[in-house]
Amino acid sequence: MRGSLKIFTWLGIPVHIHWTFLLIFVYAFWLGHSNALGFWNTLWITGFFLALFACVLLHEYGHALAARRYGVRTQDIILTPIGGVARLEYMPEKPMQEFVVAIAGPLVNVALALVLYLLAWLLFSDEHWFIFQWLMEQHLLFGQGEPDELSYALAPLASGGLFYLSALIAANVALVVFNLIPAFPMDGGRIFRAMLAARMSRVRATQVAAWLGQGIAALFIAIGLWQGAFTLALVGLFVFTLARAENRNVRLDSVLRRYKAADLMRPVFTRLTTTDWMQTPIHQLQASQERHFLVFDLHDHLVGVLEEPSILEALRRRDYAAPVEKYMRPQVQVVSQEAQLEYLYYLIQQQGVRLIVVARQGELAGVIDDAGLSQFLKMHR
Ligand SMILES: [Zn+2]
Known part of the structure; x- marks a missing residue:
């Protein structure tokens, strides 16, 4: 995502933070300042937010590892x-x-809430005071405390720690509840779809789940406006927009599922040779709809792809007499004519492949490019 920074990689998965994440520190500072909480309390609030996001991060790891x-x-x-x-x-x-992957995230928060509860009980319940007593008797806490001053000295520490843990437990419970709302983009929407999809087609299931999501979102907005709870109304608006997007994705999905490479490939295309001058593709770019070209060697073997940005680069440098070989990319993405449109969509939209070669029984049958794909989707959606 644009504007995000990698902070570390754990279990083989890179973790990025978006720059707006820094607003959390601004918010913590603002909370501390406007309530005159002082330096240490502000630091505690910041620490609480960080702990909260550690829980969110573990939630995401739940999905990823599942x-x-x-x-x-x-x-x-x-x-x-x-x-x-x-x-x-x-x-x-x-x-x-899908059910397992979707539910793994909220389950992590359930587990975290239980662990934190256990921790709070171990550290701060009456029958466990002895941990602190022992620490103090070993002079590891508060230096030379008199035993009868113990509870007096410990009270603020215990209530502070207990408050902190309780807030984190509550936050994890809230994360579970919020994520289980059966509306896209929440995990609950996916869980609900997976349950429906066991009984009907996935496309139909997604549609039903998206409708329910929009219904719930509309309810949020109505209640939010009625009660003057504007955060709720905003959340509703957010959910509504994303549920709509998911609904549109369903339609895209169903198109992606129905067609194959053979349905949208272009059988007629310009063939360049490695020794052609760059002048040829530059002219082609201006004279035709083709943006990217296949390059063959002198034995008519496919050896690479010449893409629009490279052609424009040659034009900018006035490198008209350079051989095509100099600007081509030696990697060619080949798919069978039976390849699902879904896979082509993934290659072009997510992997940034610009020109795909379609093969039929080992023979070159046609090409598909990014413009051809968008045109096809526009016609069939
Ligand atoms: Zn989740």
Whole structure:
């Protein structure tokens, strides 16, 4: 994502933060300043926010590691002030797998809430005071404390720690509840779709789930406006927009599922030779609709692709007499004519491939480029 910075890689997955994430520190500072909380309390608030985002990060790792079980890789995890996203290569298709991947995130927060609860109980419940007593008797806390001054000295520490842990537990519970709302883009929407998809087609299931999501979002907006709870109304608006986008994606999905490479390939295309001068493609670019070209060697073997940016680069340098070989990319993406449109979409939209070669029984049958794909989708959606 643009404007994001990699902070580390854990378990083979790079973690990025979006620059707006820094607004959290600004917010913590503002909270501390406007309530005159002082330096240490402001630091505590900042620490609380960071702990909260660690929980969000672990939630995303839940999705990513569940997906890994099914052989789906995760490009990266991005943290923004409004939450995290684990960018999976794709969502597993089988309802059971999607169900597991979607529910893994909220389950992490359930586990975290339980662990934090256990921690609070171990540290701060009455029968466990002895941990602190022991620490103090060993002079590890507060230096030389008199035993009867113990509870007096410990009270603020205990109430502070307890408050901190309780707030984190509450936050994790809230994360679970919010994410289980059965509306896209929340995990609940995916879980609901996966459950429907066990009984009907995935496309139909997505449609029903998206409708329900929009309904719930509309309810949020109505209640929010009625009660003057504008945050709720905003969340509703956010969910509504994303549920609509998901609904549109369903239609795209169904098109992507119905067609194959053979349906949209272009059988007629210009063939360049490695020794051609760059003048030829420069002229072609101006005279025709073709943006990218296949390059063959003198034995008529396909050896590379010449893409529009490279041609423009040659034009900028007035490198008209250079051989095509100098500007071509030696990698060629070949697919069979039976390849799903979905896969072509992935190659072009996500991998940035500009020209795809379609093969029929080992023979070159045609090409598909980015412009051809968008044109096809515009016609069929
Ligand atoms: Zn999630």
